[in-house]
Amino acid sequence: AKKYVLTKHFEGEPKKSDFIVVEEELPQLKDGEILTEAEYLSVDPYMRAYMIRFKMPADMIGGQVAKVIESRSSKVPVGSYVTGSFGWRSHTVYNYDNPSADQQLPVHVLPDFGPYPVSLALGLLGMPGNTAYFGLKELCQPKAGETLVVTGAAGAVGSHVGQIGKILGCRVIGFAGSDEKCQYLKKELGFDYAFNYKTANIRSALKEAAPNRVDCYFDNVGGEISSIIMSHMNKYGRVAVCGSISSYNDTTLPKVSIVQPSIVFNELKLEGFIVSRWANRWQEGIMANLNWLKEGKLKYQEKVYHGFDNMVDAFVGMLRGENTGKAVVKAK
Ligand code: NDP
Secondary structure, X not given: OEEEEEOOOOOOOOOHHHEEEEEOOOOOOOOOEEEEEEXXXXXXXXXXXXXXXXXXXXXXXXXXXXXXXXXXXXXXXXXXXXXXXXOOEOEEEEEOOOOOOOOOOOOEEOOOOOOXXXXXXHOOOOHHHHXXXXXXXXXXXXXXXXXXXXXOOOEHHHHHHHHHHHHOOOEXXXXXXXXXXXXXXXXXXXXXXXXXXXXXXXXXXXXXXXXXXXXXXXXXXXXXXXXXXXXXXXXXXXXXXXXXXXXXXXXXXXXXXXXXHHHHHXXXXXXXXXXXXXXXXXXXXXXXXXXXXXXXXXXXXXXXXXXXXXXXXXXXXXXHOOOOEEEEEEOO
């Protein structure tokens, strides 16, 4: 068994030399425990932001879909798939019958996804899917006819947010990092407008796409673009502050980006959130997303990297924007 250990805090973009891969002996299973082998591992922006909180060295955090290869739990058959926050490790021993408190999200045996790949448990039918579902519905509370803007729009969370916005009858505007991604958002996912934030004038784009200004903003990126979008919002607009990826690798912080005037003058309601807030409604989100998927109302793409040894390349690639949709690593 192998695991990735982060030996020093990231400085700027993550580097291979920030990690070591450690070999581990696996213990004998006790009653209630399962042994799993990673099938798909997730690479997510929150890992870049979150590892700052740990003392170094620290095991790398992250979700995975794993196959159960031994089981001493009557609830988990060998051969089934589970999803859990097991970290960047090839094998995991986990006490399914007496779960530890350090798992923020429920570890569970995957239901039958039918024709869909089990990797969706890391994306549309997992944490990013629930981030989109609960973050948008609960915090932005979009109504039919309203205008919704989402940044990071071609990524796992953003592409999902925009599609739910369309299901709910909103005018949906996305900002993403390439013309190709914008074409995909408009042609495949039904966004009303999509702009390349690297080349577009953000103010002109908003004037063109949101003549009635913006009611809901799902903020995945923070920074200057978010200040501009907030200045173009209607009174009592709602902002779900989901992430701020534009600053995660930025070593030149603190940068002053003054959003307060927009918040005051437009009387906005901003709320930050962590998706585990809805851990006790987890299955509601998964089932809603699965039903929309089956009805053809939600589409997805995955960027699949190959090989457990390539976790760092996948992580850096995702942070650089190589992915459209969810970035995952197929372990073998
Ligand atoms: P994505 O699939 O969206 O992948 C990250 C994307 O970020 C890249 O594809 C890239 O796309 C974009 N990006 C990279 N650098 C920048 C930059 N400087 N400015 C703008 N965009 C950039 O990841 P997720 O969908 O998993 O996450 C999206 C956001 O949601 C992140 O901020 C993440 O931290 C947050 N999040 C928050 C959760 C919560 O509970 N609050 C849970 C899950 C995610 P591009 O080509 O468009 O630049």
